[in-house]
Amino acid sequence: MTAVLFDMFGVLARQQSPADCARLEETAGRPGAAFWESYWELRQPYDRGDQNGARYWRSVAGALGTHFDEERVAELIAADVASWSRVDDEMVDFVAELAGSGTTVGLLSNIPEELAAHYEETQEWLKHFSVLAFSCRIGHAKPEPGAYTWCSAAFGLPPERILFVDDRADNVRAAEALGMRGHLFTSLAKLRPALD
Structure with a gap:
């Protein structure tokens, strides 16, 4: 070696703490398992650089049957970055x-x-x-x-x-x-x- x-x-x-996770759920307005299923299932293209944060979070919103406006997307990106920091x-x-x-x-x-x-x-x-x-x-x-x-x-x-x-x-x-x-x-x- x-x-x-x-x-x-x-x-x-x-890793993300329970408080970090709660903040993300609260920011998204979608607590629970469905939020995290969408968060992780759609994550790979975002991590790989195939899409930016705005596109990723809009994909998550679509999977949840909701919509995140530009302000909400910015808040989610900030909460996500903080959760891994x-x-x-x-x-x-x-x-x-x-x-x-x-x-x-x-x-x-x-x-x-x-x-x-x-x-x-x-x-x-x-x-x-x-x-x-x-x-x-x-x-x-x-x-x-x-x-x-x-x-x-x-x-x-x-x-x-x-x-x-x-x-x-x-x-x-x-x-x-x-x-x-x-x-x-x-x-x-x-x-x-x-x-x-």
Whole structure:
């Protein structure tokens, strides 16, 4: 292994909290399971950069049988960005530690443009990554094979020399199917031995 490729959400940044989810539901005016089914089922093209936030939220509205006007769409984009903006300081420090020790590190994240731009504006620790693969910029979202092959090419390394770290088993399996080593993230304590 000569490079570590990190997922963002659930590894370096926090998942949405119950309060975040409640704010999104309240902003949409559509609480409950139907909202989240539409939110996730329609998410991949948004994360992949095929559509912007306005188009995504109008698609969600259509699936829910409602309409979001321009002001509501802007509020939903802001609430969505805020919901994904809490980082794990311990993991961010660990990335800095790895990079400082000479380990090549990269980031592969399913992330829409509005959120990617927010991270670039607010998170200086992104500078530690020699490969920064935002799905909205590379045209591939995990677990699509192209997301991993893009990163391998960007590193200039064969897949077997890359350790991929993600909190979702399907994403890890997809990386392993292409030859990368995989680690299903649960904690920093369990990740450290995988780097030896």
